[in-house]
Amino acid sequence: MDFAFTDEQMALKKQVIRFAGHEIVPRCAEHDLKSEFDRKAFKRLGEFGILGLHFPEELGGSGADVVTTVLVGEALGEAGVDGGLALSYGAHTFLCADTIFAHGNDEQRRRYIPKLASGELIGCMGLTEPGAGSDVAAMRTRAVKKGDRYVLNGSKIFITNGPIADVAVVYATVNPAAKHAGISAFIVERGTKGFSVGAPLHKMGVRTSQTSELFFDDCEIPAENLIGSEGEGFLMAMQTVEWDRSALVAPFVGAMSYALKKCAQYASERRQFGRPIAEFQAVKEKLARMKIFIEAAKGLIFRIAWCKDQGRPLNHLEAAVAKLFIGDWSLEPANAAMSIMGGYGYCHEYEMERMFRDGRLAPIGGGTSEIQKMIISKLM
Amino acid sequence: MDFDFNKLERDLLSKIEEIIKDESLPNPDISRHAKPNEIALVLRAWLERLGNSGFLAEPAGPGRLAAQLELAHRSPWLALASDIGSHVLCDLISRHGSDEQKKAFLEPILKGKKIAAVAASETLSGSVQKTMNTIAVKNSGGFLLTGAKSTVSLGPMADIIGVLGQIKEGMALFLVDRGQPGVEAGDPLETLGYRELCTCPIALHDVIIEPERIIGPFDSSKVDLLQELRTAWDQVMGAVACGTMRLCLDQARAAADVKRTHGKPPAGYQSVRFSLAEMLTLSQTAEILVLRAAWAAASGDPQAASLGLCAKVFATKNACEVADKALQIMASAGYTKPNPVERALRDARLGTIMGNTSEVAQMAIADNVLERF
Numbered sequence: 191m192d193f194a195f196t197d198e199q200m201a202l203k204k205q206v207i208r209f210a211g212h213e214i215v216p217r218c219a220e221h222d223l224k225s226e227f228d229r230k231a232f233k234r235l236g237e238f239g240i241l242g243l244h245f246p247e248e249l250g251g252s253g254a255d256v257v258t259t260v261l262v263g264e265a266l267g268e269a270g271v272d273g274g275l276a277l278s279y280g281a282h283t284f285l286c287a288d289t290i291f292a293h294g295n296d297e298q299r300r301r302y303i304p305k306l307a308s309g310e311l312i313g314c315m316g317l318t319e320p321g322a323g324s325d326v327a328a329m330r331t332r333a334v335k336k337g338d339r340y341v342l343n344g345s346k347i348f349i350t351n352g353p354i355a356d357v358a359v360v361y362a363t364v365n366p367a368a369k370h371a372g373i374s375a376f377i378v379e380r381g382t383k384g385f386s387v388g389a390p391l392h393k394m395g396v397r398t399s400q401t402s403e404l405f406f407d408d409c410e411i412p413a414e415n416l417i418g419s420e421g422e423g424f425l426m427a428m429q430t431v432e433w434d435r436s437a438l439v440a441p442f443v444g445a446m447s448y449a450l451k452k453c454a455q456y457a458s459e460r461r462q463f464g465r466p467i468a469e470f471q472a473v474k475e476k477l478a479r480m481k482i483f484i485e486a487a488k489g490l491i492f493r494i495a496w497c498k499d500q501g502r503p504l505n506h507l508e509a510a511v512a513k514l515f516i517g518d519w520s521l522e523p524a525n526a527a528m529s530i531m532g533g534y535g536y537c538h539e540y541e542m543e544r545m546f547r548d549g550r551l552a553p554i555g556g557g558t559s560e561i562q563k564m565i566i567s568k569l570m
Numbered sequence: 571m572d573f574d575f576n577k578l579e580r581d582l583l584s585k586i587e588e589i590i591k592d593e594s595l596p597n598p599d600i601s602r603h604a605k606p607n608e609i610a611l612v613l614r615a616w617l618e619r620l621g622n623s624g625f626l627a628e629p630a631g632p633g634r635l636a637a638q639l640e641l642a643h644r645s646p647w648l649a650l651a652s653d654i655g656s657h658v659l660c661d662l663i664s665r666h667g668s669d670e671q672k673k674a675f676l677e678p679i680l681k682g683k684k685i686a687a688v689a690a691s692e693t694l695s696g697s698v699q700k701t702m703n704t705i706a707v708k709n710s711g712g713f714l715l716t717g718a719k720s721t722v723s724l725g726p727m728a729d730i731i732g733v734l735g736q737i738k739e740g741m742a743l744f745l746v747d748r749g750q751p752g753v754e755a756g757d758p759l760e761t762l763g764y765r766e767l768c769t770c771p772i773a774l775h776d777v778i779i780e781p782e783r784i785i786g787p788f789d790s791s792k793v794d795l796l797q798e799l800r801t802a803w804d805q806v807m808g809a810v811a812c813g814t815m816r817l818c819l820d821q822a823r824a825a826a827d828v829k830r831t832h833g834k835p836p837a838g839y840q841s842v843r844f845s846l847a848e849m850l851t852l853s854q855t856a857e858i859l860v861l862r863a864a865w866a867a868a869s870g871d872p873q874a875a876s877l878g879l880c881a882k883v884f885a886t887k888n889a890c891e892v893a894d895k896a897l898q899i900m901a902s903a904g905y906t907k908p909n910p911v912e913r914a915l916r917d918a919r920l921g922t923i924m925g926n927t928s929e930v931a932q933m934a935i936a937d938n939v940l941e942r943f
Binding site (some may be wrong): 191192193194195257450451454455457458468471473474475477478479481482485486487489490492493496497507508510511514515560562563564566567568570 | 571572573574575576579632633823837843844846847848850851854855856858859861862865866869871876877880881883884929931932933935936937938939940942943
């Protein structure tokens with residue numbers, strides 16, 4: 191066993207923390223307050239190479255492995271980047287772009303990946319429906335082939351980047367009776383007739399990521415926008431789980447490191463009863479609990495990333511364990527962080543309030559903790 | 571990065587699996603009515619098996635830890651009892667002993683020929699050096715060691731006891747034969763768990779210690795024997811905690827499939843299934859963390875000390891949690907003796923106390939965090 195990162199990986203992590211700390215973090219609070227997507231920051235992520243990090247160089251990426259990609263996600267959180275921007279990046283790169291890259295044909299890759307990698311285009315994924323969340327087989331959005339076109343009808347909900355996306359990977363069933371086997375994936379571009387998006391939803395956290403419904407009303411798309419073959423969509427959606435349990439949750443782990451740093455600094459400066467509160471055991475214990483969570487979570491996400499690098503099929507049990515742990519066991523240290531900061535933690539200007547709200551998504555997004563427990567108990 | 575075991579690590583794991591395969595490992599309940607000498611017989615037989623295989627002499631690291639974890643999965647008591655000598659005491663001897671001392675004392679323990687114990691805690695000092703009252707004074711043939719140790723695991727059955735005490739120049743490790751005149755092991759204490767360790771007080775009355783049986787003394791600003799001892803205990807307790815979690819999961823899973831309530835097994839109820847899922851999550855998370863900590867310690871990672879403490883706190887705390895959940899699933903069957911989960915729940919409680927207590931460890935983790943930022 192060897193848990194070391196390479197020198198190059200660690201150097202890149204430092205670079206990302208420095209870059210994000212200087213160029214992105216100072217902008218986060220204002221955008222969060224206004225619930226605005228930070229298009230400039232997103233574009234800078236593309237220019238820095240983060241949006242397309244794991245894609246091949248000929249498609250505008252850097253050819254990084256999965257471990258490095260996850261490490262960069264962790265670095266964004268550790269730098270203090272808000273959960274909303276990190277989520278937008280995750281939905282864009284791993285749920286949209288990677289699906290096109292991994293399952294699309296050469297033409298689709300050439301057409302979309304370089305622009306998605308640079309941030310010129312913004313991507314989203316439409317899977318969840320009002321009546322079909324984790325129960326994907328209950329999907330009602332239909333795709334009917336008519337000649338050289340598909341006609342989509344239905345709606346999607348809770349779609350990250352929905353209001354701002356130029357390209358959507360949309361899942362719809364071509365054969366409802368076939369359940370999972372009928373689900374297929376399509377590329378739908380903004381502006382396509384019959385495709386519209388709802389107003390951004392007001393959310394508790396991750397506010398800088400824009401979330402909305404997607405509507406398909408006799409939305410016609412060219413047949414060549416089908417990704418892979420009909421009926422392969424369910425497997426494609428499942429493969430995004432590998433990213434979801436590693437790269438998409440990595441910023442949450444990184445954010446806890448940022449919170450730990452901020453809490454430690456605050457506790458050293460804040461004096462009560464004639465001494466820094468860092469000298470009180472009750473405060474130290476909270477710092478320790480945060481640190482223990484971080485170290486425990488890291489092992490889980492990098493295990494999934496490393497296995498993906500080895501080309502191994504996703505171990506759904508391990509993936510669910512990672513998601514469940516980071517979702518449910520992060521709440522207590524997040525609460526501890528808030529307590530250390532006291533009244534300041536509760537106020538928007540001190541970041542902790544935002545991080546607390548952003549972190550609450552972890553046990554919900556990408557499959558709730560309850561779904562993870564169902565998966566684990568079924569597989570164990 | 572490599573999450574797989576390498577060949578050497580796999581071989582070691584296979585070795586331990588081979589030893590414990592199809593064997594009747596020490597019955598979890600052997601001590602209910604057993605006396606220390608009867609327990610010692612069982613322990614000696616197993617130490618010899620483990621020693622002959624070379625397992626006890628394996629260096630620390632992820633492979634050794636994984637093998638120890640697997641042993642603890644089958645018998646937490648045996649894993650702990652074997653590690654007291656081969657890991658905790660032998661670590662100190664190999665790090666600080668002379669070549670002659672290593673030759674004389676390491677081999678019998680690592681070959682499984684001798685049972686070893688470590689005596690550090692005292693009634694009034696716990697494991698705090700400056701208040702430690704076990705003192706050695708020089709006499710013509712060496713030193714005379716006097717003091718009282720409050721809780722010495724394997725005390726009544728140990729052949730050799732590593733006693734921590736003070737000489738004028740600093741703390742030292744005294745390698746004492748239990749049969750030496752002046753060494754008096756008390757009756758085993760009534761303990762919540764790990765009763766087969768027969769933890770007892772040991773009194774030392776002018777025990778003659780020859781110079782070749784003394785490691786040290788050390789200037790505590792340079793070598794902190796007590797801290798090294800606690801670190802070794804932490805690694806041991808982390809591995810044993812993980813093995814305990816596996817054991818509890820096995821038992822709870824089996825019970826959840828069999829026992830019937832209102833016409834269906836407990837596993838038919840979502841709350842039971844979710845409880846099992848939480849147990850597995852804690853177990854897997856703890857295992858990766860203790861393996862990473864073992865790797866960090868073996869590879870000299872600068873964050874090894876802090877990571878080791880995180881692993882110990884997380885694994886030992888959650889071993890209690892997992893054992894408790896297992897017992898809840900087993901209900902009255904888990905609450906009655908003899909059964910491995912009732913015992914595991916009691917045994918697991920030692921983990922948060924032994925070595926660095928959870929509280930001490932958390933303070934050290936926080937100090938490290940505060941230093942970094």
